[in-house]
Amino acid sequence: MDKKETMKAVICTKYGLPEVLKIQVVDKPIPKDNEILIKIVATAVNSGDVRVRGLKVEGFMKIIMRLVLGFSKPRKSILGTVYSGIVESKGNKVSTFKEGDKVFGMTGFDFGTYAEYIAVKENGNVAYMPENANFEEAVSLIFGGQTAIYFLEKSKISEKLEPKVLIIGATGSVGSAATQMAKYYGSDVTVVCSSEGKFLVESLGVSKIILYDKEDFSKQNRKFDFIFDAVGKTSKKQCEKLLAKGGIYKTVGGLEYASESQKQLVLIKELYEKGKLKAIIDKTFSFDKVVDAHKYVDTGRKKGNVILKINE
Ligand SMILES: NC(=O)c1ccc[n+]([C@@H]2O[C@H](COP(=O)([O-])OP(=O)(O)OC[C@H]3O[C@@H](n4cnc5c(N)ncnc54)[C@H](OP(=O)(O)O)[C@@H]3O)[C@@H](O)[C@H]2O)c1
The missing domain is CATH 3.90.180.10 (Medium-chain alcohol dehydrogenases, catalytic domain)
Structure with a gap:
């Protein structure tokens, strides 16, 4: 044997x-x-x-x-x-x-x-x-990329012209991928992160940054078409008044789980090769x-x- x-x-x-x-x-x-x-x-x-x-x-x-x-x-x-x-x-x-x-x-x-x-x-x-x-x-x-693609596709932001998007927790695996993917879909992106994470989000080309250790993001006057909590630290109630009419809120912290597909991986490969994803x-x-x-x-x-x- x-x-x-x-x-x-x-x-x-x-x-x-x-x-x-x-x-x-x-x-x-x-x-x-x-x-x-x-x-x-x-x-x-x-x-x-x-x-x-x-x-x-x-x-x-x-x-x-x-x-x-x-x-x-x-x-x-x-x-x-x-x-x-x-x-x-x-x-x-x-x-x-x-x-x-x-x-x-x-x-x-x-x-x-x-x-x-x-x-x-x-x-x-x-x-x-x-x-x-x-x-x-x-x-x-892979991990952040596939999760981000799942939630962003659910929000249908790719069907909107320059949607206003808020990414909460932009420096994690999911958040950093979601930030880049949202920009790829032509969104006007604002992020929430700590002062420690500012350098990273700036390196992703984001200039609208809310530092959660300096100000309360929920007190903004701006409205967003899509709010994505990529760290699961907020509730829909907390974000509701920041949503534009018909706006969508999604969080990784709820009972909705991302599903993965080969198609998402192929998109990640293409975006990385084109320099759209770091x-x-x-x-x-x-x-x-x-x-x-x-x-x-x-x-x-x-x-x-x-x-x-x-x-x-
Ligand atoms: N539902 C699903 O299908 C699904 C899929 C994947 C992941 N998840 C969940 O999603 C969450 C994030 O995953 P991940 O892999 O991206 O986590 P991660 O990489 O460990 O995220 C940590 C990041 O979040 C930042 N952060 C911590 N507290 C924050 C706050 N209050 N506001 C803004 N940023 C904050 C941290 O930076 P600072 O401390 O400097 O702020 C750090 O950069 C996890 O809870 C995970 O279990 C869910």
Whole structure:
């Protein structure tokens, strides 16, 4: 019998502090007929990952989360949802990708990207990487980019001429992507961020900036066609008087969850190649420093994205 091949992966041994994450040796996945096996070069530590690891939700949502994800620890023990890497092998029925292709993608609730390898369906949420991106840049675009595209498309701002858009929390992974996407759709963008985040939003070409540590954004006289809370810190009630007639409010903090598609990834690739989307990377950690990466993301103050480098 053939000896099983193995790989290193970060296992979430139980819900808790970052130290519950342990690097262990597990079976290397074998791609099915319709799957590609990807050697992961980089993943990112996202707000969603630290939320799952720490079971960081309020009240009855804790019970829901345990039912969905696993009672005392995640059933899918390898966390991580985004990856960039190289196709190492493929199943018999795969026709789109070939060995050596550079790809990026998101696994969502299937998790599994804090690992040296992953097998994913060729027609799932995976696409060729932007030609001009390195692996860290490519992986940084996915989580915030796909979430931002989902919520911005729901708001239908692309159908309006120069819509007035307010992005609350413009310096996170979702907010920095939403700011850039809103500008791409031709919006007149105003953002809410901290004094610490001002430099970043200016670098994205935004000049209408409300610093939440200096003034109360809800006291503005301006009206907006779309208000997007990209950090989930506000309520619709709080923002209502800032909405123009027919204006839309959306938040990442409610019960609406973004869904991901290959089409969004292809749009991200195109925008990055045209220079319309920048990779915002705060820090990069090596695989063995995953605990430190989680501690940093736990602060809730990262700017853009935190990368975990898996393979050199
Ligand atoms: N519903 C969905 O489908 C969905 C999808 C993805 C993410 N999410 C949720 O969306 C939230 C954001 O995700 P993320 O990955 O972008 O988070 P993140 O990158 O960790 O966001 C942190 C950023 O928010 C800023 N911030 C913190 N408090 C703020 C405030 N009161 N006002 C404005 N900015 C503030 C921080 O900078 P300063 O501290 O300097 O202000 C930091 O730059 C998370 O709660 C995540 O769980 C939901």
